[in-house]
Amino acid sequence: MSAMIVAENLSKTYRVGKVDVPALRGVSFTVEKGEFVAVVGPSGSGKSTLFYLLGGLTHADSGRVVIDGEDFTRLSDAQRTQMRKRKIGFVFQKFNLLPTLDAYSNIAIAQDIAGTNSKKDDELFQRIVGMLGIAHRLRHRPAELSGGEQQRVALARALINHPAIVLADEPTGNLDSKNSEVVLDMLRHSKQELGQTVLMITHNPEAAAYADRIIHMRDGQIVPESPL
Ligand code: ADP
Helix, strand or coil, X not given: CCEEEEEEEEEEEEEECCEEEEXXXXXXXEEECCCEEEEECCCCCCHHHHHHHHCCCCCCCEEEEEECCEEHHHCCHHHHHHHHHHHEEEEECCCCCCCCCCHHHHHHHHHHHHCXXXXXXXXXXXXXXXXXXXXXXXXXXXXXXXXXXXXXXXXXXXXXXXXXXXXXXXXXXXXXXXXXXXXXXXXXXXXXXHCCEEEEEECXXXXXXXXXXXXXXXXXXXXXXXXX
């Protein structure tokens, strides 16, 4: 196995007025290639901050993030954006689909942005929408889709550029238990089919149970086990 995500001694403190709010206090872990890892912990434990650092969406005060052998923290903003487009697929709690575009365009837009809209990727497109069971819903806009379908479209968008990593932030937070099950099954299944590494943030133990391994956080640190 080889490391796909390495977090090394990550620290981040927010300054609110004159008050320092420590969000991460020396977080280190490794996720191997092909692993599905859940990061769990109570609200305020630093999960979202970690998510933003791993996705290169914000800077750490200290420490390093190495993705697939490349040190994120040493890249310029432009290089980091490039790497994010090539290597990472994001899934969010609120789906973040564009309301005026149909499902097809919501997925294809990720190919346009990354410049991967070729014939070869069209085959991947068909495979992914087939795998996610949304091939018959592609001409519908988000408002015409159920929550579960919207999240499957968002997952297709995350997978369409064949990212090395999928970062999911509470992907089932807005779904009922049946749709949660479908989306989590899809995350597992797509990991097996497409071979990417998955890191999912959640506060839901049932969702975390789908992962190969659970990292527990509390008060900005990794702990052996965290009461949820
Ligand atoms: P979680 O995702 O586990 O709820 P967060 O990473 O959102 O944890 O928050 C960790 C800590 O950092 C909390 O104390 C939270 O209030 C604080 N925090 C998060 N984001 C900000 C921000 N933008 N400004 C100030 N404090 C923040």
